[in-house]
Amino acid sequence: MIKAILIFNNHGKPRLSKFYEHYTEDTEQQIIRETFHLVSKRDENVCNFLEGGLLIGGSDNKLIYRHYATLYFVFCVDSSESELGILDLIQVFVETLDKCFENVCELDLIFHMDKVHNILAEMVMGGMVLETNMSEIITQAEAQSKMEKSEAGIAGAPARAVSAVKNMNLPEMPKNINIGDISIKVPNLPSFK
Amino acid sequence: MTPSVRLQEMIRVIRSARTQGEERGIIQKECAEIRAQFRQTDNGERSHSLAKLLYVHMLGYPAHFGQMECVRLIASPRYSEKRIGYLGAMMLLDEKQDASLLITNSIKNDLSHSSQYVQSLALCTLACMGSSEMCRDLAPEIERLLRASTSYIKKKATLCAVHIIRKVPELAELFTPSARSLLSEKNHGVLHGAVVLITELCERNAETLDKFRKAVPELVTIMKGLVTSSYSPEHNVAGISDPFLQVRILRLLRILGHNNDSASDAMNDLLAQVATNTDSSKTAGSAVLYETVLTIMDINSESGLRVLAVNILGRFLLNNDRNIRYISMTSLQKIVQTDHNAVQRHRGTIVDCLKDQDTSVKRRALELSLALVSPVNIRSMMKELLIFLSSCPVELRSQTASGIFNAAERYSPSKRWHIDTILHVLTTAGGDVRDETVPNLIQLITTASELHCYTVHKLYRALVKDISQQSLVQVACWCIGEYGDLLLKGECEEIEPVQVTEDDVLDALETVLQSHMSAPATRGFALTATMKLSTRITDNVDRIRSIVSIYGSCIDLELQQRAVEYNALFKKYDHMRAAVLERMPLMEKNSPGHTNGDSSGEIKEPEPAKTKPVEPILLSEPANQVCDLLDLLGGTDTPVQPSSAPTSTATTTSSADLLDLLGGLEPTPVPAVTVYEKNGVSLKIQCDSQTDTDITVTLIASNSTQNDISNFTLQAAVPKSVQLQMKAPSGNVIAAHGLGQVTQTVLLNNPNKVSLKMRVRVSYSDQGTMLQDTVQIDSFPSPSWNSQPSIGVL
Numbered sequence: 001m002i003k004a005i006l007i008f009n010n011h012g013k014p015r016l017s018k019f020y021e022h023y024t025e026d027t028e029q030q031i032i033r034e035t036f037h038l039v040s041k042r043d044e045n046v047c048n049f050l051e052g053g054l055l056i057g058g059s060d061n062k063l064i065y066r067h068y069a070t071l072y073f074v075f076c077v078d079s080s081e082s083e084l085g086i087l088d089l090i091q092v093f094v095e096t097l098d099k100c101f102e103n104v105c106e107l108d109l110i111f112h113m114d115k116v117h118n119i120l121a122e123m124v125m126g127g128m129v130l131e132t133n134m135s136e137i138i139t140q141a142e143a144q145s146k147m148e149k150s151e152a153g154i155a156g157a158p159a160r161a162v163s164a165v166k167n168m169n170l171p172e173m174p175k176n177i178n179i180g181d182i183s184i185k186v187p188n189l190p191s192f193k
Numbered sequence: 194m195t196p197s198v199r200l201q202e203m204i205r206v207i208r209s210a211r212t213q214g215e216e217r218g219i220i221q222k223e224c225a226e227i228r229a230q231f232r233q234t235d236n237g238e239r240s241h242s243l244a245k246l247l248y249v250h251m252l253g254y255p256a257h258f259g260q261m262e263c264v265r266l267i268a269s270p271r272y273s274e275k276r277i278g279y280l281g282a283m284m285l286l287d288e289k290q291d292a293s294l295l296i297t298n299s300i301k302n303d304l305s306h307s308s309q310y311v312q313s314l315a316l317c318t319l320a321c322m323g324s325s326e327m328c329r330d331l332a333p334e335i336e337r338l339l340r341a342s343t344s345y346i347k348k349k350a351t352l353c354a355v356h357i358i359r360k361v362p363e364l365a366e367l368f369t370p371s372a373r374s375l376l377s378e379k380n381h382g383v384l385h386g387a388v389v390l391i392t393e394l395c396e397r398n399a400e401t402l403d404k405f406r407k408a409v410p411e412l413v414t415i416m417k418g419l420v421t422s423s424y425s426p427e428h429n430v431a432g433i434s435d436p437f438l439q440v441r442i443l444r445l446l447r448i449l450g451h452n453n454d455s456a457s458d459a460m461n462d463l464l465a466q467v468a469t470n471t472d473s474s475k476t477a478g479s480a481v482l483y484e485t486v487l488t489i490m491d492i493n494s495e496s497g498l499r500v501l502a503v504n505i506l507g508r509f510l511l512n513n514d515r516n517i518r519y520i521s522m523t524s525l526q527k528i529v530q531t532d533h534n535a536v537q538r539h540r541g542t543i544v545d546c547l548k549d550q551d552t553s554v555k556r557r558a559l560e561l562s563l564a565l566v567s568p569v570n571i572r573s574m575m576k577e578l579l580i581f582l583s584s585c586p587v588e589l590r591s592q593t594a595s596g597i598f599n600a601a602e603r604y605s606p607s608k609r610w611h612i613d614t615i616l617h618v619l620t621t622a623g624g625d626v627r628d629e630t631v632p633n634l635i636q637l638i639t640t641a642s643e644l645h646c647y648t649v650h651k652l653y654r655a656l657v658k659d660i661s662q663q664s665l666v667q668v669a670c671w672c673i674g675e676y677g678d679l680l681l682k683g684e685c686e687e688i689e690p691v692q693v694t695e696d697d698v699l700d701a702l703e704t705v706l707q708s709h710m711s712a713p714a715t716r717g718f719a720l721t722a723t724m725k726l727s728t729r730i731t732d733n734v735d736r737i738r739s740i741v742s743i744y745g746s747c748i749d750l751e752l753q754q755r756a757v758e759y760n761a762l763f764k765k766y767d768h769m770r771a772a773v774l775e776r777m778p779l780m781e782k783n784s785p786g787h788t789n790g791d792s793s794g795e796i797k798e799p800e801p802a803k804t805k806p807v808e809p810i811l812l813s814e815p816a817n818q819v820c821d822l823l824d825l826l827g828g829t830d831t832p833v834q835p836s837s838a839p840t841s842t843a844t845t846t847s848s849a850d851l852l853d854l855l856g857g858l859e860p861t862p863v864p865a866v867t868v869y870e871k872n873g874v875s876l877k878i879q880c881d882s883q884t885d886t887d888i889t890v891t892l893i894a895s896n897s898t899q900n901d902i903s904n905f906t907l908q909a910a911v912p913k914s915v916q917l918q919m920k921a922p923s924g925n926v927i928a929a930h931g932l933g934q935v936t937q938t939v940l941l942n943n944p945n946k947v948s949l950k951m952r953v954r955v956s957y958s959d960q961g962t963m964l965q966d967t968v969q970i971d972s973f974p975s976p977s978w979n980s981q982p983s984i985g986v987l
Contacts, residue, residue, distance in 0.1 A: 126320030
């Protein structure tokens with residue numbers, strides 16, 4: 001099973017930390033620091049597998065990591081997972097994030113931490129791989145966020161207005177407005193709920 | 194508004210902090226606001242506050258005050274609040290907190306909610322942090338969800354079931370029937386979850402495993418479909434359709450086919466097909482191939498298939514991608530026990546990997562190289578290993594050194610080569626070798642009597658060059674003390690003669706004594722060596738007397754004691770000096786369990802005939818102990834023979850050994866218990882070493898019939914949680930009339946400390962007829978009290 005999924009940047013600041021086994025808060029932070037220390041020492045062209053640090057289970061556990069631009073994606077797994085498979089999983093995860101955020105960058109991960117967690121929850125559950133089909137993951141994640149937005153009520157009016165304007169189908173606007181005639185063709189706007 | 198907007202403001206503010214202190218201040222303020230928020234009654238802002246709290250938690254600040262808020266939010270009817278509440282529960286709560294019990298009821302209600310997303314939230318949280326009580330309560334719900342509803346829920350429920358089984362193994366029977374039916378699903382997500390569930394069920398329970406063997410044809414069909422299907426864009430990763438599912442199915446097939454012929458037969462075709470058709474240019478293909486190879490090696494596959502598997506691994510080794518090389522070496526490590534010859538073919542590539550820049554690859558290559566050492570290739574391998582030792586990273590040094598020693602001990606073609614190798618290691622990495630190396634080396638040197646002259650010359654030269662490597666210096670001092678006369682004679686066939694005068698030798702020893710780099714133990718060695726030389730040399734005895742008397746007032750207690758005693762030898766007991774300081778007798782080697790090192794993956798052979806295993810094992814100490822004995826006995830006139838002093842260690846501390854001397858405990862021979870006796874063939878088991886979780890035993894087979902028996906093989910099986918490793922046997926022919934025996938070492942690793950049982954199948958052919966028998970060993974003999982080396986107390 002996957003013990004932990006960590007994303008941190010080149011200076012060791014955590015951008016996402018998800019633990020599938022219980023550790024105290026202090027231990028969690030120590031694990032993040034230790035993992036950063038181990039992973040940042042690695043050269044660019046060495047292999048992506050490392051023995052785990054002492055805190056997260058020693059030599060039984062492996063750290064499988066990938067370095068993209070300024071971020072390290074580290075999965076800490078035990079021996080029951082296929083190492084190359086996890087490497088592919090990291091790739092799928094990053095591609096999914098890319099599709100969801102459109103050219104994802106570190107700032108996206110910083111400011112939309114909850115969205116990243118939701119996407120991750122569709123891929124890995126309880127330390128086990130749940131779904132690897134990108135389109136399926138994205139569909140589900142979007143459906144859920146739609147549900148959230150629809151619940152937002154009056155307070156969500158400005159946000160919904162913005163999204164409504166975005167979704168407005170401009171070609172449907174009438175090419176000519178007959179001023180002489182009282183009846184003016186009004187474009188079809190999506191109804192507010 | 195979704196929680197994100199407020200959260201983003203806070204994140205922006207935190208990021209604008211320029212120092213750690215400023216950040217802490219901002220976060221404290223925010224936390225106070227959040228706490229105030231939580232105390233207020235229900236309004237729409239609570240989810241934002243919790244989101245902010247979770248961010249703060251990720252950065253490492255305490256967030257426990259949010260736990261009750263999570264519980265409250267989970268119970269809310271609104272989806273956005275539920276969502277953040279569940280996320281908070283996964284991050285902040287765990288089974289040790291009381292608050293986690295409070296959400297059990299909410300989860301139960303949500304599991305039957307009309308919206309599938311709410312159901313999925315509940316399932317996700319249960320799978321991440323469900324405690325055993327929660328799991329027990331909710332298991333029937335999960336089981337129901339497994340069968341009904343959409344595939345989205347089904348796959349989540351399946352993985353939730355896996356978590357439940359892990360927490361509460363007794364519930365496994367609840368899920369077994371549904372698991373089987375899930376295999377007929379079309380949705381890959383559900384299939385994937387089903388395979389994981391079945392794998393978990395089979396790993397826990399052998400009967401379930403038997404039941405699921407019937408599913409092998411179904412699994413084979415699914416795999417075939419995946420491998421031969423046309424391009425399906427949704428599951429495609431780099432040209433392979435759903436490699437994740439393929440890998441999972443292969444792993445399950447491995448478990449089902451292990452040790453079972455019929456299941457393995459059913460899979461043979463499939464495995465051959467996958468192995469030949471999969472494209473391994475990308476990681477995805479390699480992952481599938483790798484898993485296939487592991488499966489082939491683990492089940493009872495036919496030999497052609499095994500050869501194919503090893504060849505695939507060999508191909509991986511030559512791959513440019515370091516990841517793949519690392520992976521292939523890991524799997525070769527697992528295979529090297531059983532298919533040693535197949536792996537030998539790739540020895541060249543493996544040895545080349547020692548020179549790779551990557552530390553992980555080097556580590557794997559080192560372990561594999563040590564496992565591949567055999568009598569045939571020992572010289573070339575050792576050359577490579579020694580080159581590696583001089584350039585290897587620091588963390589691998591001691592492992593390399595001890596591996597080299599073990600290999601040298603087992604397979605050295607000649608004594609001189611052995612001594613040369615050890616000296617080489619000591620000069621390169623003397624600081625990283627273990628403590629037992631020094632006495633082992635000394636013992637080795639004494640047995641090689643024809644090489645004394647050569648050895649002492651070499652050591653003397655090494656000593657003169659460099660006195661920083663303590664182990665080397667200790668050995669050198671000891672040898673110079675013992676064989677100083679040979680050194681001074683100056684002639685030796687094997688190296689060019691160099692004239693060494695007595696002054697040179699004494700200068701060297703004095704340098705060691707006075708250098709600040711020498712450890713106290715080393716100085717002890719040097720002092721004793723100087724003393725011993727007093728009987729071996731003729732001219733400079735006075736110089737020795739003066740050296741010895743200077744140290745009579747040394748601050749170090751050990752040195753002072755020795756110096757005083759040696760002085761006494763000079764003054765009062767001069768007539769005994771020659772007898773006391775004469776040459777040491779041949780030392781016997783320790784029991785097998787003691788010296789064989791800890792490097793894994795090595796094929797151990799029984800001790801060569803130079804040791805006599807049955808006699809009581811005497812460990813005698815260097816000559817300096819004798820003087821202590823003299824003191825103990827109050828300086829009586831009877832000369833004490835050094836060889837009859839039983840002590841427990843060969844380290845150079847004296848006081849602890851004195852106590853042991855007083856105890857006078859004689860080490861008992863290691864007992865061998867007979868476990869099988871039939872038709873003249875008997876099998877004994879002898880325990881070599883035992884720790885809390887590991888036990889090493891040797892099986893000794895002997896034959897008291899009239900005829901030799903041949904093709905003698907032993908197979909062993911142990912309970913599930915115990916790992917078994919059988920080393921290569923010493924042979925497979927047992928001579929008749931009890932004249933010979935076959936030994937085989939077995940290592941058992943018992944991490945769960947279950948009661949150890951082992952079933953051994955004995956098969957041999959006696960005058961042409963094949964005979965087989967099985968014996969069950971229920972109790973293992975414990976080793977004698979000191980077959981573990983006891984390091985001296987001081």
